[in-house]
Amino acid sequence: MKLGVINEKTEGERRVALVPDTVSRLVKAGHTVMVQSGAGERAFLSDQDYREAGAEIVHDGISMIREAHVLFGVRAPGLENSIELHALKPGTVLIAVFQPLVEKVDYFQALSERGVTVFSMDAIPRISRSQSMDVLSSMSTVSGYRAVAIAAERLGKFFPLLMTAAGTIPPAKVLVLGAGVAGLQAIATARRLGAVVEAFDTRPVVREQVESLGASFVTLDVEAQQTKDGYAQALSDDAHSRELDALRGPVAHSDVVITTALIPGKRAPLLITREMVESMRPGSVIVDLAAEAGGNCELSQPGQTIEAHHVTIAAPLNVPSQLPLHASQLFSRNVVTFFNHALSQGLSVTEVPRQTEMDFTDEIVRRTCLIHNGKLVNEGLQKRLDEERG
Structure with a gap:
């Protein structure tokens, strides 16, 4: 097959869908891999790195789109570039993160009209045999680690316990809200830095995982069911009110709060109110990893880091892109594993007719x-x- 790696168009996106290592594996498997010139530069990967891996460097992205049987991307290209959209041939396979629950439906309608086939990597089911393809988990791992690094940089204190000739410095207190993949990685990273860590999740089933990482599980009288894919479901209004009341104490006593709570396809749940921020000690830090879905903190401003009531509130967007090399390596391994699995299930592109x-x-x-x-x-x-059609 002829495979193509497109240049990412999303502002601020530094990842690339395939890295030289996975390109080399695909070439050895008999595929032709075309990489648009400069596709890996923002992830510190040069065109020469791809050439040495066996890829063909293509300067004209439109010709590559027309020629490729399969196009790989990190984030799906937008409708603003109608030239690229209309360069797609019927039967072309697109593999990227398409966010079908939040992306505008007009985009999918336009892709449908082109006669293409679309696989969305964020729709990978969370079952045991697809773990090696799960880009959401991989990218959440990056985000959880990075959140602690952001907090450590912003906090005007040491994270670990220090015993010095000048006296003892107590460890920082870190509270992680949400114990999914990002939350668990944040817990592990904060513990490695020596912080005292507490974590809360509405799913009691994750308690064992939290405690296995050396953190304390904050027990509140609030529980929620989880979906078949392991995601937390939204709480009732009454349960959410009780959740907020129960979190006031732990938030107020923390030096750092990292929030990771998301509900697929919906606005992120509010976990930290303005009043909670006001109750925190001056110099404390909140890192809101749910900023792209509206944020878990009432005062978060997506894409910005602000100070409110002497508390630093960071609400970064596209956090995995801040560590583009390793994020790209993980993403690439996921996407190639999925592609090879699809091939084993009969995926092919015929020429006449092209489908x-x-x-x-x-x-x-x-x-x-x-x-x-x-x-x-x-x-x-x-x-x-x-x-949408009414």
Whole structure:
């Protein structure tokens, strides 16, 4: 197959979909890999690195789009570039993060009209045999680590306990709200830096994982069910009110609060109110990893770091892109593992007529595919489109 790696168009995106190591593996498997010139520069990967891995460097992105059977990207290209959109041939396979629950439905309608096949890597089901393809988990790992680094930089205190001739310095107190992949990585990183860590999650099933990392689990009289993919479900209004009341004490006593709570397709739940921020000690730090979904802190300003009531509130966007090399390496391994799995399930692109062939009996392929040869095959996306049409 002819595979193409596109230049990312999203502002601030520094990751690249394939790195030289995975390109080399694909070339050895018999594929032709074309990489748009400069695709890896923001991840510190040069065109020469890709050449040495066996890739063809293409300067004309439009010609690559027309020629490739499969196009890999980190974030899906937007509708603003109609030239690239109309360069897509029917049957072309697109593999990237498409965010079908939040992206504008017009975009998917336009892709459907081009007759392409779309796989969204953020729709990978969270089952045991797809763990090596789960980009959400990989990128959450990066975000959890990076959140602690941001907090440590902003906090005017040491993280670890220090015993010196001048006296003893107590360790920082870190509270992590949400014990998913990002939260667990934040816990592990803060513990490695020597902080005393507490964590809270509405799912009591994660308590054992929190405690295994050396953190204390904050027990509150609030519990929520989780989806079949392991995500927390939204609380009722009454339960949410009790959750906020119960979090006041732990938030007020913390030097650092890292929030990671997300509900797929919905606004992030509010966990830290203005009054809670006011109760924190001067110099404390909040890192809100849910900023892209509106934020867990009432005072967060997505994409900005502010100071309110003498508390620093960081609400970074696209956190994995801040560590582009390693984030790209993880993403690339996930995406190539998925691609090889799809091939094993019959994925192919025929030339006459130009269309995608594959077997939908496999759960991973079926749930990840949004559009097949121009037909919307994802129920959630189809529902959003029907609602949009009225």
